Amino acid sequence: MATGLKFGLIGSGFMGRAHAIALHGVAPTFGADYAVECTVLADQPLDRAQKAADSLRFQRASGDWRDLVADPSIDVIDICTPNYLHAEMALAAVEAGKHVYCEKPLALDIKQSIAVTEAAQRAGVCNAVGFNYICNPMMQVAREMILAGEIGEVVNFRGSYLEDYMGDPRVPFSWRCERRFAGAGALADLGSHLINMAHFLLGPIGRVCGVTRTVHKQRQQPDGIVRTVENEDVAQALVEFNSGVPGTMEISRIATGYKCGLAVQIQGSRGTLVFDQERMNELKLYRTDDTSGRRGFRTILAGPEHPDYAAFCPASGHGLGINDLKVIEVRNLIRAIRTRTNASPDFAEGLRVQKVMTAIELAAQQGGWIVPERITAS
Structure with missing residues (x-):
């Protein structure tokens, strides 16, 4: 039985592509129980988002990340943007009741990191930071x-x-x-x-x-x-x-x-x-x-x-690659959401x-x- 989790990805650069590969690869690697839906990809401008959504096999595109966060069909917001946008996007996603998967660093400074971590704890949503190594x-x-x-x-x-x-x-x-x-x-x-x-x-x-x-x-x-x-x-x-x-x-x-x-x-x-x-x-x-x-x-x-x-x-000895680590990271996040446990590493680790x-x-x-x-x- 698939998880049914619908992911919304913000950003289609290098890390956005790595996350998309992981989202598509987690079920073939760890079993159908970990299948997710790659639902919306947001980027600017809209034509860039649409091109990326087609390439990375997302169902639809958005030119405004705020619309993605507000979309009631989305369960998990996946943030792959430059550092200065992490805290704003994560806070908005938490306030919308979404689970959040954010690339590192969690924020620009201590103040932002505390705000995001405490908001996620209050909301009770699952949260993870992309420390894939x-x-x-x-x-x-x-x-x-x-x-x-x-x-x-x-x-x-x-x-x-x-x-x-x-x-x-x-x-x-x-x-x-x-x-x-x-x-x-x-x-x-x-x-x-x-x-x-x-x-x-x-x-x-x-x-x-x-x-x-x-x-x-x-x-x-x-x-x-x-x-x-x-x-x-x-x-x-x-x-x-x-x-x-x-x-x-x-x-x-x-x-x-x-x-x-x-x-x-x-x-x-x-x-x-x-x-x-x-x-x-x-x-x-x-x-x-x-x-x-x-x-x-x-x-x-x-x-x-x-x-x-x-x-x-x-x-033995054939070896894994960097994208495989992202697949494991996504598996860990999905498992935490399904079992209602803390993901690791989470926002608290991002703050530390x-x-x-x-x-x-x-x-x-x-x-x-x-x-x-x-x-x-x-």
Whole structure:
């Protein structure tokens, strides 16, 4: 029996297409019980929305996202727009009684994130944020191993998310360079994923100390006008988890040669785990109890014995892709809606991530350690 859930998608860019692929792919992957209806796609102008709706197999198009939110036939609002629109759209959807699936970051700042999270809690609607990387079966395995104590007591965390999409100073000025549209720079675009992954593996981050830097301070618009870049290209932080585990984070959108350099290393008293999203179907493990004289990291290949992998492929080593992680993410959302449980990660996690991002920025401005949970909307 299909879920009967009708989805309305806002935005038809890269992420909108990824979400559409996932919505169409969730039933073939996880069974007919997860079938949904791709009902309305909203974008501007209307002809763009119609072209996207035809291509992505939505039943109809809309040139106004507000009409989509107000449509009584829609159950879930799926937000895939630039950052500055997330909070407004999510609030409107919650007020209309819709479930909400919002791409990261949840909002531009703490105030918006709190407003959206509290509104969703009051309304009792299911809500989810698009932190898809933790849906990777290898992340699930890493978390299970950490919780089971397979690498002993965790003593250190190292994390980085490095990309080079703005490494060339000739890359034009865009909305990603402007605070009112993007909020933070590399922190919001990349760091939010790394922070979420750290939370997923080791729990909440208790305090941070950080620095940020804008390397390419000016960029030229397509029309030739030179604009000042208002947010950071690079962020680095010392972190301490609530558990007391220390760690480091490095985030950059100008890291030449890196395309999706999301990587974590969890060092324990009896072993170490290493993961790199550019090799997303592998998890490296070092164990101190190897007495064979052949110590070193060994590679665990993703396979059907790991969470969710078998739904895609019956053979180890063939590997999943980025869109498959979105399929898992959509499955998790549908399951939460059907069982009336909290989705994970939800808006509350989006808010926690926002607080850590803000804490890193504040630490860079003020110096010293900042406790994310003490940051308020004021």
